[in-house]
Amino acid sequence: MSGVREITFVEALNEALLQEMERDPTVIVMGEDVGVYGGIFGVTKGLLDRFGPDRVVDTPISETAFIGAGVGAAAAGLRPVVELMFVDFFGVCMDQIYNQAAKMRYMFGGKIKIPLTVRTTIGGGVSAAAQHSQVLYSIFAHVPGLKVIVPSTPYDAKGLLISAIRDDNPKMFFEHKLLYGVKGPVPKEPYTIPFGTADVKVEGSDVTVVAVAYMVHEAVKAANELKMNGISVEVIDPRTIVPFDKDAVFKSVKKTGRLVVVDEDYERCGFASWVAALVADECFAYLDAPIKRVTTPTVPIPFSPVLEKEILPNAEKIIKAVKEVVK
Amino acid sequence: MLTQDKLLDMYYRMVLIRAFEDRVHELFTQGKIPGFVHLYAGEEAVAVGVISHLRRGDYITSTHRGHGHCIAMGVDVKGMMAELYGKKTGTCRGKGGSMHIADFEVGMLGANGIVGAGGPLAVGAALAAKYKGGGGVVVCFAGDGAQNQGAVLESLNAAAIWKLPIVFVVEDNQYAISLRSLSSTKLQPRVSTARSVAERAVAFGIPSVTVDGMDVLAVYEAAKAAVERGRAGEGPSLLDCKTYRYYGHFEGDPMVYRSVEEIDEWRKKDPIKLFEEKLLKSGIATQAILSDLRRKAALEVDEAVKFAEGSPYPEPSEAYTDVFTDPYY
Numbered sequence: 001m002s003g004v005r006e007i008t009f010v011e012a013l014n015e016a017l018l019q020e021m022e023r024d025p026t027v028i029v030m031g032e033d034v035g036v037y038g039g040i041f042g043v044t045k046g047l048l049d050r051f052g053p054d055r056v057v058d059t060p061i062s063e064t065a066f067i068g069a070g071v072g073a074a075a076a077g078l079r080p081v082v083e084l085m086f087v088d089f090f091g092v093c094m095d096q097i098y099n100q101a102a103k104m105r106y107m108f109g110g111k112i113k114i115p116l117t118v119r120t121t122i123g124g125g126v127s128a129a130a131q132h133s134q135v136l137y138s139i140f141a142h143v144p145g146l147k148v149i150v151p152s153t154p155y156d157a158k159g160l161l162i163s164a165i166r167d168d169n170p171k172m173f174f175e176h177k178l179l180y181g182v183k184g185p186v187p188k189e190p191y192t193i194p195f196g197t198a199d200v201k202v203e204g205s206d207v208t209v210v211a212v213a214y215m216v217h218e219a220v221k222a223a224n225e226l227k228m229n230g231i232s233v234e235v236i237d238p239r240t241i242v243p244f245d246k247d248a249v250f251k252s253v254k255k256t257g258r259l260v261v262v263d264e265d266y267e268r269c270g271f272a273s274w275v276a277a278l279v280a281d282e283c284f285a286y287l288d289a290p291i292k293r294v295t296t297p298t299v300p301i302p303f304s305p306v307l308e309k310e311i312l313p314n315a316e317k318i319i320k321a322v323k324e325v326v327k
Numbered sequence: 328m329l330t331q332d333k334l335l336d337m338y339y340r341m342v343l344i345r346a347f348e349d350r351v352h353e354l355f356t357q358g359k360i361p362g363f364v365h366l367y368a369g370e371e372a373v374a375v376g377v378i379s380h381l382r383r384g385d386y387i388t389s390t391h392r393g394h395g396h397c398i399a400m401g402v403d404v405k406g407m408m409a410e411l412y413g414k415k416t417g418t419c420r421g422k423g424g425s426m427h428i429a430d431f432e433v434g435m436l437g438a439n440g441i442v443g444a445g446g447p448l449a450v451g452a453a454l455a456a457k458y459k460g461g462g463g464v465v466v467c468f469a470g471d472g473a474q475n476q477g478a479v480l481e482s483l484n485a486a487a488i489w490k491l492p493i494v495f496v497v498e499d500n501q502y503a504i505s506l507r508s509l510s511s512t513k514l515q516p517r518v519s520t521a522r523s524v525a526e527r528a529v530a531f532g533i534p535s536v537t538v539d540g541m542d543v544l545a546v547y548e549a550a551k552a553a554v555e556r557g558r559a560g561e562g563p564s565l566l567d568c569k570t571y572r573y574y575g576h577f578e579g580d581p582m583v584y585r586s587v588e589e590i591d592e593w594r595k596k597d598p599i600k601l602f603e604e605k606l607l608k609s610g611i612a613t614q615a616i617l618s619d620l621r622r623k624a625a626l627e628v629d630e631a632v633k634f635a636e637g638s639p640y641p642e643p644s645e646a647y648t649d650v651f652t653d654p655y656y
């Protein structure tokens with residue numbers, strides 16, 4: 001593709017919104033501080049000036065009302081992109097997501113579509129404590145009817161957001177806080193990335209490491225270090241949790257015979273456990289070692305940097321897990 | 328009548344809040360305090376004016392902007408500062424940080440990272456107070472932005488129908504991050520020039536009043552009636568306090584949504600200066616007494632910083648304690 005530049009994850013998301021809003025007048029943006037402020041992390045910067053207050057709506061702190069309004073507007077023919085700053089806040093408006101948006105099409109016999117995109121930030125590592133540091137994508141993946149998108153690079157962020165806006169289903173779009181400043185090559189023109197297509201970040205033959213969002217970067221760091229120790233790691237980024245590219249993971253595990261899943265979500269009943277179960281079901285005969293998960297222990301995220309560091313997954317912990325499975 | 332001691336105590340708490348917040352601003356800028364920090368400077372008259380009526384056994388629920396509430400309730404500033412540093416000696420052993428300081432000993436039920444979440448908690452605490460008897464009251468502090476949260480509106484209704492001893496204190500500091508409080512409600516004012524959520528309380532059957540939140544004595548007077556009503560078992564009240572935050576929404580906020588001139592205008596109505604003028608004019612205090620108190624507050628904050636910086640971090644193993652009352656996590 002032509003016109004490729006190095007831009008940040010934030011700029012990539014911003015460009016996706018801008019281009020889709022230009023292309024399709026039914027795309028609107030709503031959320032707290034998305035207008036004048038341009039989004040608390042800058043993702044909606046400039047959109048109010050460009051498209052005006054009818055299409056870029058600053059909402060009061062009434063999440064049930066505006067997330068729910070996103071659902072209703074989607075049912076009535078718009079393509080809303082609704083932002084709620086932190087995934088931790090969804091407790092206040094969850095019904096509109098997990099009983100309304102997620103289930104309407106099914107309950108109504110497939111007669112309607114809900115082309116809604118809900119954007120939010122996830123992740124720890126910035127001492128934001130128990131109510132601003134969670135990941136929680138597993139909760140949304142657990143509910144039938146929601147697509148779950150977890151980009152790890154500026155390129156994926158733009159392509160997946162454009163795909164999300166054009167997709168006719170309710171989607172949760174998760175942006176890791178530590179990724180906003182990350183730079184990478186992104187084509188100027190609009191492009192899409194099909195959901196459910198994994199990206200092999202590093203090719204390898206000894207161990208398969210599956211990771212999403214910010215953890216992809218820690219996994220790649222770990223793979224590079226392990227290479228110097230003579231261990232060849234294949235890093236796979238599924239990019240979307242729902243739908244999930246099982247084939248890519250199975251293919252890799254059949255080659256390597258070993259699996260480590262890295263997941264910043266809580267250990268109990270989370271994404272990593274599900275991937276481990278899928279592989280245990282389908283690839284048992286190919287496994288040469290027990291499957292390992294590198295996750296966040298099921299404790300609230302503590303404030304103190306010392307405590308937070310103790311619990312969050314990182315390259316060091318991934319290296320340890322990989323060494324255990326190749327032993 | 329307020330005694331001289333009481334008035335000077337109120338003054339001290341206000342200047343202690345200010346000294347604490349100004350220092351935290353500096354420390355954050357120097358990179359010594361991590362995470363999200365929301366400062367209360369400018370709003371001191373609200374916390375102090377209301378909390379000055381509380382006694383042991385009363386409770387408050389707080390917000391993400393909770394340092395002022397803590398200090399007015401008498402939470403130890405050394406422990407608070409250590410908490411902000413993430414140290415083991417912090418009020419919450421370093422687990423909570425600025426947004427989650429709580430001290431149940433003094434009735435402070437917790438700062439909160441979720442806007443509006445204090446409303447239902449206050450209803451519960453007031454239910455307990457009513458059940459136990461003894462005239463305990465609960466103060467629910469919440470911002471102008473929080474007034475649009477479903478949880479808060481449901482709490483107003485619950486408190487009204489159950490006749491609970493709650494004082495809902497609206498800290499209308501003109502903004503919810505960048506959203507002007509003027510544009511988050513359609514209601515016209517009864518008292519001030521700003522539109523007012525006090526009107527809403529009336530619709531819930533809750534008496535309400537709009538107060539100059541920069542004037543600690545005005546807040547004190549309004550809160551007196553509300554607290555007495557609660558203690559007498561007559562039900563909830565709402566105070567809509569018009570005030571202003573001096574610093575950004577959080578530390579690091581570029582503040583694109585307001586002008587320097589606007590901040591300067593409000594700083595002219597500074598609650599501490601206004602109170603000083605009143606204390607001097609009425610002969611309650613002299614310049615010397617007031618500057619002594621300011622010096623004492625600065626020293627207390629110095630001590631707190633020293634304490635925080637000299638304290639150890641928690642052991643990493645403490646990450647796994649306190650999930651439940653037993654060691655399982």
Ligand SMILES: Cc1ncc(C[n+]2csc(CCOP(=O)(O)OP(=O)(O)O)c2C)c(N)n1
Pocket residue numbers: 032061063085089092391392440441442443469470471472473474498500502503504576
């Ligand atoms: C449920 C929820 N939604 C959004 C936020 C993000 N947020 C934190 S503070 C804030 C503004 C709060 O405004 P207000 O209630 O007026 O309090 P102030 O900050 O002005 O003291 C917002 C939107 C949050 N913490 N919780």
Ligand SMILES: [Mg+2]
Pocket residue numbers: 470471472498499500501502503504
């Ligand atoms: Mg406010």
